[in-house]
Amino acid sequence: MRVSFVVPTRNQAPFLRRCLDSCLAQGIADAEVLVRDGLSTDGTQEILASYGDRVRWVSKRDSGQAQAVNEGIREARGEVVAWINSDDCYDGPGVVARALAAFERDPALDLAYGEALVVDVEGRPIRPFARREVATARDVLLAPTGPSQPATFFRRALFLEAGGLREDLHYALDYDLWLRLFARARKVERLPFTVARMTFHAGAKSVAAMGTQIAEAVALKRAFARGLRLSPLERLRLEAGIASLRLYRVAVRSGLWRGA
Numbered sequence: 001m002r003v004s005f006v007v008p009t010r011n012q013a014p015f016l017r018r019c020l021d022s023c024l025a026q027g028i029a030d031a032e033v034l035v036r037d038g039l040s041t042d043g044t045q046e047i048l049a050s051y052g053d054r055v056r057w058v059s060k061r062d063s064g065q066a067q068a069v070n071e072g073i074r075e076a077r078g079e080v081v082a083w084i085n086s087d088d089c090y091d092g093p094g095v096v097a098r099a100l101a102a103f104e105r106d107p108a109l110d111l112a113y114g115e116a117l118v119v120d121v122e123g124r125p126i127r128p129f130a131r132r133e134v135a136t137a138r139d140v141l142l143a144p145t146g147p148s149q150p151a152t153f154f155r156r157a158l159f160l161e162a163g164g165l166r167e168d169l170h171y172a173l174d175y176d177l178w179l180r181l182f183a184r185a186r187k188v189e190r191l192p193f194t195v196a197r198m199t200f201h202a203g204a205k206s207v208a209a210m211g212t213q214i215a216e217a218v219a220l221k222r223a224f225a226r227g228l229r230l231s232p233l234e235r236l237r238l239e240a241g242i243a244s245l246r247l248y249r250v251a252v253r254s255g256l257w258r259g260a
Helices: 013-024 044-049 065-075 095-105 137-142 156-161 173-184 210-225 232-253
Strands: 003-009 032-037 056-059 080-083 109-119 125-128 152-155 187-199
Touching (some): 003 065, 013 032, 032 065, 044 056, 065 080, 095 109, 109 173, 137 173, 137 210, 173 210
Parallel strands (some): 109 187
16 A cells, blocks of 8 residues: 655754655655655755655745645545654654554555654654544544644545645644544544654744644634534533643743643
């Protein structure tokens, strides 16, 4: 089964090689690595060129991460997509092959997600990404967040059927996608192993614009909830999840917590 690694990037040269090397280290013979660069000015193109034909890349102006990912996935030839941002990487060789094995075992499996670690700029572990068991869109809604984005894999056909990423969102675009993919997926599987490493650094959108990201996520939660009949307990869980996001922001801003 072919996998397409889709990597959006802009001005993340310090992390890019680690990300690309982790994709290539998976050792999947028919995999492809597709990079969409938003006209970086930090030497990114030179790094990409150094990989020769092992990486297919384009550097051009775009409207943001969502457009870059959408274009990469539309061009992809793999049945399964591994969307990983350029400041993240995989936990080690073989983890993606283990994820692909789940899709091969079950032709009805549309989406699988594993565990992730939050790491510093040197790649040293800080803590595990919050573990949450989610199987449906309702679960994603009621949890504070969805699964770790770089530790999640989905069929390209499901992504296209769902309409791809919303290009008017710039911060909670993955959370919106999870709500729509989980609603359409025939089957979802949680992978019981660590798949990816998410880098905590000052330039990450989830750090630099944390307030905006949380505001987008809360707006999405409320909009999606309007289409469901939530029980009083579920409404309480929804509000508790929103409150935990806001508390998380306070903890990170005060230095009590290193997030991602």
